[in-house]
Amino acid sequence: MAPLAVAGSKAGGFGFLAAGFNLTNLDADLAEAASLLESADIHGPEGVLPIGVGFQNWGSDLKLAVAAIQKHPPAAAWFFAPRRLSDLLPWAKEIRAATGGRTKIWVQVGSVGQALEVAKTTKPDVLVLQGNDAGGHALAHSASVISLVPEVVDALALEWLRIPVIAAGGISEGRGVAAALTLGASGVAMGTRFLACKEATIAKGYQDEVLRVRDGGVSTVRSKVYDVLRGILDWPKAYDGRGVANRSYLDAQSGMSEDENRELYKEEMQRGDEGWGAEGRMTTYAGTGIGLVREVKSAEEIIKEISTDAMLALKKTVGRYSEKHVVFGKPPG
Ligand SMILES: Cc1cc2nc3c(=O)[nH]c(=O)nc-3n(C[C@H](O)[C@H](O)[C@H](O)COP(=O)(O)O)c2cc1C
Structure with missing residues (x-):
């Protein structure tokens, strides 16, 4: 850093x-x-x-x-x-x-x-x-x-x-x-x-995802799910995180249990740069301005x-x- x-x-x-x-x-x-x-x-x-x-x-x-x-x-x-x-x-x-x-x-x-x-x-x-x-x-x-x-x-x-x-x-x-x-x-x-x-x-997968995603108001969401997956549970209650809506987020929305979602996230970590993307499970924290980031x-x-x-x-x-x-x-x- x-x-x-x-x-x-x-x-x-x-x-x-x-x-x-x-x-x-x-x-x-x-x-x-x-x-x-x-x-x-x-x-x-x-x-x-x-x-x-x-x-x-x-x-x-x-x-x-x-x-x-x-x-x-x-x-x-x-x-x-x-x-x-x-x-x-x-x-x-x-x-x-x-x-x-x-x-x-x-x-x-x-x-x-x-x-x-x-x-x-x-x-x-x-x-x-x-x-x-x-x-x-x-x-x-x-x-x-x-x-x-x-x-x-x-x-x-x-x-x-x-x-x-x-x-x-x-x-x-x-x-x-x-x-x-x-x-x-x-x-x-x-x-x-x-x-x-x-x-x-x-990670390259993270950076590639930042370049790929457009229309940040729709493609990113505010959620606590990404903290839950990574086991970071101590954030003050009033805060959540904005990131690209991915498979983990969609599964959480459809009612998947936190334990199952966390297990799938851990498995995804083994896929390295392949784990990012709309159907991936790796977290892409990013703001709505992501659609303007092209290079x-x-x-x-x-x-x-x-x-x-x-x-x-x-x-x-x-x-x-x-x-x-x-x-x-x-x-x-
Ligand atoms: C990947 C990522 C990590 C961040 N981590 C922190 C952090 O550790 N501490 C903090 O005060 N803000 C953090 N922020 C928020 C920034 O301080 C800032 O509010 C935000 O990036 C501004 O919005 P933008 O991402 O649309 O430029 C983070 C933002 C991003 C995108």
Whole structure:
């Protein structure tokens, strides 16, 4: 995972290393990132690695996190899915203390209520607003970024809470970035697009599936079944995961028992890359933007292309809006 995070930051984005909930490898992953970054020409804040680390707080060990972060402080720590939002307070306090505030705190939330509570209590440096289209885990009940972002921006402004927001969920290319910026986001976080990235360390079967699937609103589903199959049963109740609807999902829908489904999943694991696909059973966590992901590219190519396309989309929109104004607005003079 370190190579992808490093490649993202080298290309002018800001790469996050996914620590997940099992932090036993975090120390080694950060050391690998530090070594990859030694020769990198990145201008960022002094004394921190120019990458972030993402935690799933519901299952992570804060002591392990602090120990690893003290050795190799990252520029940001990303929090997600605590059991209670108040659980984030010791995380923010101890990580800030461990690095003298050099490691900035990002929190990913999925509703206006969560955003306001976190803004007032944890006081993060950045809020990531995760909409319902997002790949992987998210609140089972949530809005898409199209309404979530502006409502949160307004709610924060009303309370004089000045925290930049980042939009996440369903954004796979430049037009989505342009839309997110228009909604009031300062930037975007993308997961699904980077599954089809040269530096992503995922199975070929998974990556092929990301390229194959279209029409993400229909071909992906939010479900808890993929956690059940893999025996990851401790996620907070409000969360489920978005992935491509496959045979396991359809069988669960038709009433197959969890035990039988899990056994079939285990057998499927033996088939390697053949286990993915609409009739396969391997999990393809991905967002609704999957249909826009058509090619494997390097992190640098993806970030450059998306930045250029976002600028073009914004310019086109302004152009089109002005034309309409002339056509439908008051005639000049
Ligand atoms: C395969 C996959 C794994 C993810 N794992 C995590 C995770 O460990 N922690 C986290 O905070 N978010 C995770 N996410 C969600 C992202 O933070 C983000 O909300 C999402 O990728 C944005 O939507 P998109 O996938 O449509 O770009 C994951 C997303 C995907 C696709």
